[in-house]
Amino acid sequence: MKQTEKMKTGESMPLTEVLAALPFNADGLIPAIAQQHDTGEVLMMAWMSLVALEETLERGRVCYWSRSRQKLWRKGESSGQIQVLKEMSFDCDSDTILMKVDQTGPACHTGRRSCFYNVVKGDRVEVVAEPLIDPSQLYGK
């Protein structure tokens, strides 16, 4: 976002102009990081279309684009584990979104709080978190 690089704190530009200039990739998507607003824990990274992004801002509840299902993914629509949007920001070249959210329960489809539970330890990758809820309970399978 060249227009804001030289701006001082408190200066701003219209949201509509920012949205119109976002560099969506060839699939029309932009990566969005969800971070728990109070603890700072990074919960997940997923993708948004313009429609998903606009819905998220309008409703204040996070909506992604599911690349596997090729449809809007209203986070929590099957599991009940929603993300309430607290703050959204764009990075310096506006090709990544950061969202501070309030996550109900687990963000991860495995039932774990965060998706980032596979930690490199030397020459191994170790699981560092247990599910909060069994995924069979989350999705009623």
Next chain:
Amino acid sequence: MKQTEKMKTGESMPLTEVLAALPFNADGLIPAIAQQHDTGEVLMMAWMSLVALEETLERGRVCYWSRSRQKLWRKGESSGQIQVLKEMSFDCDSDTILMKVDQTGPACHTGRRSCFYNVVKGDRVEVVAEPLIDPSQLYGK
């Protein structure tokens, strides 16, 4: 990473197997988020090739792949503002990397600490941070 979904805390698998199975995109890249290890601040998101990822793990200093310059991007090589790797993790489908780092000075090429300084406030996008250092000093231009 299907193999670790059902693992208990403390169970692990070889790093070499994880690296060999990473779902790099069509350009051979995977997104990597950098988070300041002690404050939790999300600093930036960039992309890594397998070579960049392996170098980061070997040297303990973060190396990305620069899509604009099409070469390895040893963070801090021109600016001196390096990222020391504290911890690396992979998410549930291992298509995103999260790195806890110790960032020297600004992470952003604008001289700001974090790249995420453009915050949505109602129908405006507002700059919320000043540069720590003038970018002309960082890059000697």
